[in-house]
Amino acid sequence: MPSDVPLSPDAPFPPDALLSVRDLRIAFDGVEVVRGLSFDVRPREALAIVGESGAGKSLTARALLGMLPRGATRNGTIEPDLAAHRGRRISLVPQDALSALSPVHPVGDQLAAAVRSVARVSRKEARARAVAALDRVGIPDAARKARAYPHEYSGGMRQRAVIAMATVNEPDIVVADEPTTALDEERRDQVLRVLAEQREAVGAALVLVTHDMDVVRDHADRVLVMYAGRLTELGPAEEVLARPRAPYTAGLLASLPQHAPPGRRLPALRGTPPAPGSLPPGCAFTPRCPLAADACHTVEPEPQEVEKRLVACHRWPELPHPATELFHE
Amino acid sequence: MSDALLDVRDLVVRYGDTTAVDHVSFTLAPGETLALNGPSGCGKSSTAQAVLQLRRPDAGEVVFEGRELTTLTERELRPVRPRMQPVFQDPYGSLSPRHRIGDAVAEPLRIQGRRPTPDQVAELLDRVGLDPSYGDRRPHELSGGQCQRAGIARALASEPRLLVLDEPVSSLDPSVRAGVLNLLADLQDDLGLGYLFICHDRAVVRHFADRVVEMREGRVISG
Incomplete structure (x- = not known):
């Protein structure tokens, strides 16, 4: 990183991080799937993690929670270790609201149990906090609804209840793994709005794993773009979407129908991401990159500071504007 | 319209007391x-199932290639079914995990x-x-996009004229989604297929569809 860039609050690594991930590596059977990832989560921010399937974004989110699947080995540091206080300082909003709730216990009991799992409070107090959390997410007649079972909730109410569960203990960070992938636009925006309100109310940051660029645009402060287990680009969401500095980010954006040129064919990233364990030499994106040059085939680029972002690309200064045109046929 | 591939008139589908599709018409x-667009529960998938006669509608007509389908018996439908094929959202769920892709196709x-x-299978x-x-x-060895391509190959096997695509790209990454949408566009250009395209993503619908029918609570609100 160039030393002449001052560490401003806008800099990629400001001093006031809530959580710092450094050189995170996650491997299965010796094959690295996340390969040396560093980023910070700032207080109260919404940080989106995007990338294609297999980029390592869900694994990264799970590492923050200390919920890596069996057989995974983790190296690198995540400080402070919020995962040791999962449920209190860091919590999860899962993709599937129905499976996140037990069908055999009333919703209020489940929230009260979540409260008592981290705080020494009376049953009555836990109960009161549970009802207050349900009320906060907009569940009408929360005291009565707390006694109802998940199947007695509508789909939208269940999603709200899951958000109440994730925020009831006022965590520092809420991790949401594709929370809206299965939802239509209206429900998606509603869920994300409730989540934003609750984060605001309890002062939590959000780490949001998604492949929906509309969600990034509307709901994230910063975006981390991952490719083949590495950082490709990290910066303010609005600026990254408006002017990507890495060809891979541009390719992701180019494939969105809202950015497509008239005509029926969408610009598509050619090929598919490499399988972990059979990465090409140099930059893993080289085989799909329209800007690839000699250096890209031999040296894997490290993230470097470009304006207010981190960009891992040898060729970023050569990127045209708009960069999405690189991918037009 | 006599030259329509599909002419749906006053289609009604009920589940008990609930009317899922309430007098829907389109050609x-x-x-x-033609895209059917609308939020979850608006009746678009029920419409698709009724068009395919996978669920028999409670009222209305489905005229496909000039034949009214709702009054046909299962036996009479048998020669019609190959000509209208579904492609579903979940590419893994729509292929049996135990069968090889070639067998499924x-x-x-x-x-x-x-x-x-x-x-023939190789060509498909x-x-x-x-x-x-x-x-x-087998399906688990394929990515989501590859599975969806296999699902499309299977739908093409019987040389259909109409594909009923029920959220065919909703579970795919944007980059993979673009590839599948391009494939569908190419197939339509080459084969002249009609597409009934069910999708809740407005940006995809705007880009991909010639016409859009907007549905809310079982009714057509525009289109």
Whole structure:
């Protein structure tokens, strides 16, 4: 990183991080799937993690929670270790609201149990906090609804209840793994709005794993773009979407129908991401990159500071504007 | 409209006391993409199932290639079904995990009593951009996008005129989604297929469809 860039609050690594991930590596059977990832989560921010399937974004989110699947080995540091206080300082909003709730216990009991799992409070107090959390997410007649079972909730109410569960203990960070992938636009925006309100109310940051660029645009402060287990680009969401500095980010954006040129064919990233364990030499994106040059085939680029972002690309200064045109046929 | 591939008139589907599809009408020409757009529960998938006669509608007509389907018996529908094929959202769920991709693709032909040759299967896979070697693999060995391509190959096997695509790209990454949408566009150009395209993503619908029917609570609100 160039030393002449001052560490401003806008800099990629400001001093006031809530959580710092450094050189995170996650491997299965010796094959690295996340390969040396560093980023910070700032207080109260919404940080989106995007990338294609297999980029390592869900694994990264799970590492923050200390919920890596069996057989995974983790190296690198995540400080402070919020995962040791999962449920209190860091919590999860899962993709599937129905499976996140037990069908055999009333919703209020489940929230009260979540409260008592981290705080020494009376049953009555836990109960009161549970009802207050349900009320906060907009569940009408929360005291009565707390006694109802998940199947007695509508789909939208269940999603709200899951958000109440994730925020009831006022965590520092809420991790949401594709929370809206299965939802239509209206429900998606509603869920994300409730989540934003609750984060605001309890002062939590959000780490949001998604492949929906509309969600990034509307709901994230910063975006981390991952490719083949590495950082490709990290910066303010609005600026990254408006002017990507890495060809891979541009390719992701180019494939969105809202950015497509008239005509029926969408610009598509050619090929598919490499399988972990059979990465090409140099930059893993080289085989799909329209800007690839000699250096890209031999040296894997490290993230470097470009304006207010981190960009891992040898060729970023050569990127045209708009960069999405690189991918037009 | 006599030249319509599909003419749906006053379609009604009820589940008990709930009316899921409430007097929906639209037409679809050969080579045309008509999108059904709307939020979850608006009746678009129920409409698709009724068009395919997978669920018999409670009222209304479905005229496909000039034949009214709702009054036909299962036996009478048998020669019609190959000409209207579904493609579903979940690419893994729509292919049996135990069958090889090649067998899944050939199955619609076997059901018709035909004996597909390995060359025919290879050609179908090639048509959707899959290397014929994928015919020997099972669904879990394929990515979501590859699985969806296999699902499309299977739908094409019986030489349909109409594909009913129920959220075919909703579970895919944007980059993979673009590839599948491009494939569908190419197939339509080459084969003149009609597409009934069910999708809740407005940006995809705007880009991909020739016409859009907006649905809310079982009714058509515009289109």
